[in-house]
Amino acid sequence: MTRTHQDPTPSPWAPVPQSYSHKRNADETLLTSWRRTGPDSFLIRARWPEVHPFYTTRTAGIDPLLFGETIRQCLPTLSHAAYEVPLGHHLLWETYDYELATDDPAASCATPALTPASDRPHDAPHEIVLHAGCHDVTRRGTRASAATVRIRALQGDRLIGTATTRFSIQTPAVYRRLRGEYADIAHALERRLPPPTPLAAPEAGRSRPYDVVLSPTDIPGRHRLRVDTGHPVLFDHDVDHVPGMLLIDAARQAAHAASPVRPARAVGMTTRFSRYVEFDAPCWVETAPDPAAPDRLLVTARQHDRECFTASVALAAEPAASAPLPLDRCGAA
Template sequence: MQGLVDKREVHKHHEETVLLRSHEMVSSHAMRFIAGWQRLHERFDSASATPDPGLVAETLRQATIALAHKGFGVPFGWAFLMDRMTVHITAPVPHGAGGPAVSLEARAERVATRGSRLRGLVSHVVFGVEGRQIATGRGELRVIDDRLYERLRGDRSHLTNLDLPPRNLRDSPALRSSPHGLRGREWRVVFDPRDVLYFDHPVDHVPGMLLFQAARKAATQFVADAELVGFDGEYHRFVELSAPILVRIESSRPLDALRREVVVGVYDADTLAMSSRVIMALGGLKRSGLDQFGGSENGPMLRIANHSWQDDLPHPSESLEKVRAAGRGD
């Protein structure tokens, strides 16, 4: 069954923030999508041929949500919590980010149900342009009904981003100097609570995509002349809208001559809210030569595989615990 993507199916109110155009049900556990990045590519790094990790991550998020609604009948109004998200950039985009349509193949695994209701799944998504794989991603989704969400959040669910004053920022989120004086390793995260990219509709906590962007910006500032080609992040708790947010470089090490791993923590006040492992390509994806490991230029797009690069690496929270035990690395 084919059709257009309804903005409600990706939890959006504004059409300009919907990245998925059309969908096709392959089975109850698999879907194909066509995405258009032209709508938002100006908010990201449109000058680079490397697929923007922010666009990939947001498209992964929308595909995971749509798969849960269309494939498993989750009612609108239920809460979707992304406990973990991974992104892997594998090849440049032909003609740049604002060019051709992006095709997605999404499959649900580790499906958990209670009775007839979905409680969680893991989505595996492959991104392709003109038959070439350009990125892969995975999202670990937890689904809870609206009444349970109200109990979980309590009085905090009554404060939304609309209760905060707007902030005139040229680029949100933005990193500011650390209150602890850790120059070049820690930053305060500030954001505009009316930015439609992250706050498309009223929410009672800081969205996970904003935390992803904060971690990405921290890693990019820490590793000069490099592009993010891998991200593995675990969300541990809600980040409250009124709380001070800090992003910190916990450790960094070379993986090889072309890549550097950076462990990044995002904190709600002093409490760890997201731990992540970020892989940076030195000199960028194209200059580093890492794009040779992407999909074939002329062959069919690679299908979703059970094994991925993340399977060989420790969980982000495990990496952070090792850093804390050993002391901060270089």
Template sequence: MTSTLPPRLSHSTLVPREHVHRDALSEVYLTDIICDRYPNFRVGVHLPKSHSYYSDHVGPAALRYDPLLLLECFRQTSILIAHRHVNVGFDQSFIFNTGDVTIVSDDALTITDAPGNGELSAVIVDEKLRDGEIIGISLEMRLQLGGSAAAIMDMVIQWMPRPVWARVRTKGRRALGLDEYRHGIAPQPGRAPRTDRGFHAPETLGRRIDRNVVIGEVRENASAANLEIDVLVDQRHPSLFDHPLDHIPGAVLFEAIRQSGLLAAHDLFGLSARRLRIRSFGADFTRFGELDLHTVATVTPDDDPTGYGFRVDLTQEGQQIAGGRIHFDTLITPRRIARPTGGSR
């Protein structure tokens, strides 16, 4: 009797950066892809131990791989599968519709002396069709690090030809009273954030580097029991804007969701970002975030009997662009503090 072992994933080289929509090789985290039987895939992952964005954390989080780095691996996997195995051309533009990440094990995220190699398994569980052609996929994915399950993600993406993308974007911007997009566009007078960068000490948000802070001034709406926070978008950020885009990328919005949740945990419950661990997070992207409009994160505590959860609605001029959620647990027993009775700060 003979047996056939499945081929092993390679961690020797990175996949071509074009296949995961990155400009910098340092922002590519996948090494190989194998289709065992369509629609089942295995993908090699290599995580950097030191990175100016993903490694910029304080407290215990500095000793683990960043959950948003895992999100980026999942995102790159979805695009790699689409190009390699769904025959999506490089003349297509991609849309991130929805994604939910759950951390399975903090221990699996611990940075060790060994290389940050992992294996990501992915299954296409649904296909979106138009005139018999696949224009989107839904994926269920699981990432293992050091042989242990680290995180899972459900994700939906779709794509369209670039000429169609251009028409959709131009029509959408005109409906908002905006001119056609041009490279380097910035918030218009009267539509800009209320505050400049540097409003928060990075340590309050679990960071050390000012440039990695993406939220600004906070205004509390006591009647609605929430916080309203400016979102700051730096188009020159080397990781969040690896290449020019005509809209706010999902990476920026996910970071805004995380930092808004951390700030709400600090302001409302007296919790230090040093002691918080992400258990799960996700977002539904409902419309494009425009680079020349002011973005606001509205944070509301969510019911979570085992930790601290927050809903984060991201809006521009009152219109939602994404609905986010994030849940933490804590390494300490927090001291709950009284909420202000009203006013702004």
């Protein structure tokens, strides 16, 4: 039963239907179950793959893209399950900010128990519990039309990352009016440019050229966005614009290319989505020191000389790729 925002009663755990994740491939659905704990607070369980062709799962650190995709799937899930948003409505990402927690085992051991024992997965090092709180929720009638979501992600008692994101929701009719001719997916795909030559995979922090979303240019600190709509993870299904997760990966790859330390991991990012990136024109990705944060890099994506996306990226050296420490264990690796 769908509960309204006025009902504070906690609910039992319920499965997350695949359709709620907005992923066509069931293997890419990360969320497994959810429950309400208050009027606008929730617990969501996720299971991360032990091995994945795109996300990095065999290193000592958390893959920021796997973390980001988990957060992204929470948004449609909560919209449909808790806020009466019908399937077929469009979610528009406005901001996404995250910070991955320290990998210091001593710090992890000092973290107090944050999840009731009955809600924690048992003997499952790849299972995550996300504590989600929705704020500044606006509604049209009974359904939500926008919300800010703050999330803490834990494995057992260990905090592994936090995120804050703002998104809005449009009906299909409003979305078509806003997007005009670009709302036609088939037409948008017909006008797509062929993907240019990828940047060398090690420069982008990738092991396969197929996963590189940047192309080199002759200008230092400038790349062309590389959009391959045949990529099975970034383009799980046909869409009419460049997905937000591809832009986040572009920011991560651009920061890695500019970093003097390699391999490096994007342990924090503050992003702003200001307009859609289309398939029919080049998009340029520029990297420079962030004037507001000297320890970060500022990545900006522009198309038709208009700013579409910005990300302030914090990097840290990638932990050694040895046998990973299970997320629910404390001790030396």
